[in-house]
Amino acid sequence: MSIATTAGAPSRSAPSTLSAMLRPLLGLRIVLPFAAVVAIWWAIKWFWQLDDRVLASPAQVATAAIQLANRGILADYAATSLRMMGIAALISALIGVPLGFAIGANRIVARALEGTLRFLQGISGVAWLPLAIIWFGFSDTTKLTVVIYTLVVPIIVNTIVGVRAIPENYVLALQSLGASRLRIMWDVYLPGALPSIVVGLRLGMGYGWRALIAAEMLVRRGGLGDLIFGARTFSQIDRIMVGMVLIGTLYIIVDRLLVQPVETMTLARWGVLRK
Amino acid sequence: MRPPRSAARLRLDRLVWRLLPFSPILIFGAAWSIYWNIAHPPLAVMPSISGMLGAVVELAQSGTLLTDILASLWRLMLGALLGIVMGVMAGFVTGLNKPVATFLNPLLVFFNAISGIVWLPLMIGWVGIGTGLAVFLIWNSVFFIVFQNTVLGVQLVPEVLEQSVRTLGAGRWETIRSVTFPGALPYILNGVRSGLGFGWRALIAAELVGATTGLGQMIFRAADFSRTDIIVAGCLIIGVIAMAMDRWLLLPIERRTVQRWGMVARSEGGPGEGRRA
Numbered sequence A: 001m002s003i004a005t006t007a008g009a010p011s012r013s014a015p016s017t018l019s020a021m022l023r024p025l026l027g028l029r030i031v032l033p034f035a036a037v038v039a040i041w042w043a044i045k046w047f048w049q050l051d052d053r054v055l056a057s058p059a060q061v062a063t064a065a066i067q068l069a070n071r072g073i074l075a076d077y078a079a080t081s082l083r084m085m086g087i088a089a090l091i092s093a094l095i096g097v098p099l100g101f102a103i104g105a106n107r108i109v110a111r112a113l114e115g116t117l118r119f120l121q122g123i124s125g126v127a128w129l130p131l132a133i134i135w136f137g138f139s140d141t142t143k144l145t146v147v148i149y150t151l152v153v154p155i156i157v158n159t160i161v162g163v164r165a166i167p168e169n170y171v172l173a174l175q176s177l178g179a180s181r182l183r184i185m186w187d188v189y190l191p192g193a194l195p196s197i198v199v200g201l202r203l204g205m206g207y208g209w210r211a212l213i214a215a216e217m218l219v220r221r222g223g224l225g226d227l228i229f230g231a232r233t234f235s236q237i238d239r240i241m242v243g244m245v246l247i248g249t250l251y252i253i254v255d256r257l258l259v260q261p262v263e264t265m266t267l268a269r270w271g272v273l274r275k
Numbered sequence B: 001m002r003p004p005r006s007a008a009r010l011r012l013d014r015l016v017w018r019l020l021p022f023s024p025i026l027i028f029g030a031a032w033s034i035y036w037n038i039a040h041p042p043l044a045v046m047p048s049i050s051g052m053l054g055a056v057v058e059l060a061q062s063g064t065l066l067t068d069i070l071a072s073l074w075r076l077m078l079g080a081l082l083g084i085v086m087g088v089m090a091g092f093v094t095g096l097n098k099p100v101a102t103f104l105n106p107l108l109v110f111f112n113a114i115s116g117i118v119w120l121p122l123m124i125g126w127v128g129i130g131t132g133l134a135v136f137l138i139w140n141s142v143f144f145i146v147f148q149n150t151v152l153g154v155q156l157v158p159e160v161l162e163q164s165v166r167t168l169g170a171g172r173w174e175t176i177r178s179v180t181f182p183g184a185l186p187y188i189l190n191g192v193r194s195g196l197g198f199g200w201r202a203l204i205a206a207e208l209v210g211a212t213t214g215l216g217q218m219i220f221r222a223a224d225f226s227r228t229d230i231i232v233a234g235c236l237i238i239g240v241i242a243m244a245m246d247r248w249l250l251l252p253i254e255r256r257t258v259q260r261w262g263m264v265a266r267s268e269g270g271p272g273e274g275r276r277a
Helices: A016-047 A058-070 A073-105 A107-122 A125-136 A140-165 A168-176 A181-219 A224-233 A237-274 B007-039 B049-062 B064-096 B098-113 B116-127 B131-156 B159-167 B172-210 B215-224 B228-267
Strands: none
Touching (some): A016 A058, A058 A237, A073 A107, A073 A237, A107 B007, A125 A140, A125 A181, A125 B215, A168 A181, A181 B116, A181 B172, A224 A237, A237 B098, B049 B228, B064 B098, B064 B172, B098 B131, B172 B215, B172 B228
């Protein structure tokens, strides 16, 4: 399979005793680098006396963040984006996983669909945005279509990889005991491929989150992409930067606190199959 | 035991097998033309297949297609090259210095999370619309992924291997050149590959709003005139280029290097080997 299966941020969990020992230090270890960046940022702003329409100071960005948060705008825009992402992830998994099972388990289906899949992977979801806007208007459907399209391909591809990694004996064993095809899917393919599926989901979220931001910039119906692109019109750099920080933070929260634990969990629980 | 098949039957089987990958295109194309011939949707909604092919010919003959493709590829090359070179260099410096790596890691995670299209509104103000903007967004996407993967790769090279070369009298440079670099290469290439994936997407997204030429701009402009034939043609061309790049550029490089140095990469999977934890 010619497709990269690791997300941009592959990381290994440290031994638990070590991380327990380092936990008090962890806060400082995260805060310090960002403090350094903020200091440099402030120094640049101050040294060249940059206009607010070119670069906002950290203080201005903080003020704008508080202002936007107090008026509920920030929560509203963030919720719109997160909801879209959640719905898209769910639908993509429901479409992608069964399709991945079919391709991974069946030689003929694989031969028929794999080439097309690889081709579609090269056309980014955002490229379909103009057509989606013509068909569905400036609506949530447009955004969802683009994000689902973006998410579903990595999920399918990684499901295939996962299914192919399962030793055939497991399938044969269940088959000889009289298990139905559905039963095999549920008891062998799903647990066996789950770690790989989650990897696909993670990679897909990386692409999908960006596709969503891009779609929101063009569709302009709420969402964080709309927030930063709208602020652009009035050169509200402080708002743009608030949006950027929020986009990054939310992505890290979803990726590290939601998806990665699932990945670790599935690996620990069913990783045996992937030797 | 199955009855032996006749030669004709075998030949047919082989033909079907060879044509199978094209079946989705054929089925989709057939469904598309049947629908189009029954419903006759206006061009502003859906093109016919012949209309779309006509658009490709029309664009190719007027020369704009070539201009747009070259503009996109040039940006991709510039941004990706900058991103890869800087990412690998920074990755090595960081990966070889444990304290630096620990310090930079949270920043890497954060800036990787906002890489690419997220910078668009800010960068439009700073560098304006055009090649610079697209190159920055691609560089940004590629750099952080390559950086992160290089650091990981460098850190995962078993220390024993490096030490043994050192014991044999190799200097720091020699060790990096002959042990660390090949050892980290599979990870670096993995980073390059996902980086190009993100970069290609960022490019199209950037060109939609932030350029006057390029494939993304071509389809976005077409949307203004409701030329769905150009939009669909553009999407297909984007897919063909991406597939060509993957097959003739990335796959050979990866195959050659991973095959050559894959041994080092494989030893990474062994339990409890000399990792710099």
